[in-house]
Amino acid sequence: MRILAVGAHPDDIEAHCGGTVAKYALRGDQVFACACTDGSLGHQVIPPEKLIPIRAREAQEAAAALGVELCLLGEPDGFLFVDSHTLDKILEVFAWAQPEVVLTHFPQDYHPDHRACSQLVQAAWALSRTGTLGRPVRRPLLLFMDAQESAGFSPHVYVDLTGAPLERKLAALACHRSQVEWIRHHDGVDLLDWFRAAARMRGLQCGVECAEAFALGEGQGRTQLRDLLP
Numbered sequence: 581m582r583i584l585a586v587g588a589h590p591d592d593i594e595a596h597c598g599g600t601v602a603k604y605a606l607r608g609d610q611v612f613a614c615a616c617t618d619g620s621l622g623h624q625v626i627p628p629e630k631l632i633p634i635r636a637r638e639a640q641e642a643a644a645a646l647g648v649e650l651c652l653l654g655e656p657d658g659f660l661f662v663d664s665h666t667l668d669k670i671l672e673v674f675a676w677a678q679p680e681v682v683l684t685h686f687p688q689d690y691h692p693d694h695r696a697c698s699q700l701v702q703a704a705w706a707l708s709r710t711g712t713l714g715r716p717v718r719r720p721l722l723l724f725m726d727a728q729e730s731a732g733f734s735p736h737v738y739v740d741l742t743g744a745p746l747e748r749k750l751a752a753l754a755c756h757r758s759q760v761e762w763i764r765h766h767d768g769v770d771l772l773d774w775f776r777a778a779a780r781m782r783g784l785q786c787g788v789e790c791a792e793a794f795a796l797g798e799g800q801g802r803t804q805l806r807d808l809l810p
């Protein structure tokens with residue numbers, strides 16, 4: 581299968597669906613990942629022009645840990661907007677990945693960049709059956725990633741991460757050293773503990789050791805889920 585995950589910032593995929601994409605990759609599926617922005621605002625001490633190459637390197641390391649192919653769109657952090665220039669880029673990403681499953685942010689996510697990313701992906705998804713992408717394709721399954729910090733997220737489906745998928749997710753997150761270190765220093769939060777606990781909590785909800793949760797996009801039936809989830 582061909583899977584596409586699109587996140588706003590260089591660590592969003594790892595944080596919100598890293599275990600699931602790792603699980604797809606582990607069973608031999610082709611997984612494509614895209615980060616829309618350069619992550620240049622992700623540090624309070626390192627200035628943006630120095631942070632951009634650091635975050636690009638961390639994202640490539642994390643992609644290798646997950647077993648996915650990465651594409652960085654390089655939009656400025658904090659300034660991701662729904663416009664035709666950015667939609668063209670997302671359409672190119674769809675044409676590159678030719679996905680059967682698409683994962684992106686929850687539409688009501690707390691972060692403005694995440695919401696813009698979700699809208700862009702939904703627009704590309706809506707166009708993906710019309711021939712805009714070069715050839716008509718079957719519209720992929722659209723899943724929204726967990727948004728625990730946001731109001732209104734209610735899981736429809738869970739993916740069991742027990743074993744290797746969770747360990748790969750945490751290993752990929754650890755590659756984002758600039759984020760792990762400053763969030764520990766600035767907020768007193770250990771990101772790896774946070775996401776291990778979050779996976780445990782979602783696991784408790786669905787009766788496994790650890791899991792990631794997703795909401796179904798508008799008009800998505802549950803019938804095809806069994807064939808399309810790892």
Ligand SMILES: [Zn+2]
Nearest residue numbers: 588589592691
């Ligand atoms: Zn983000």
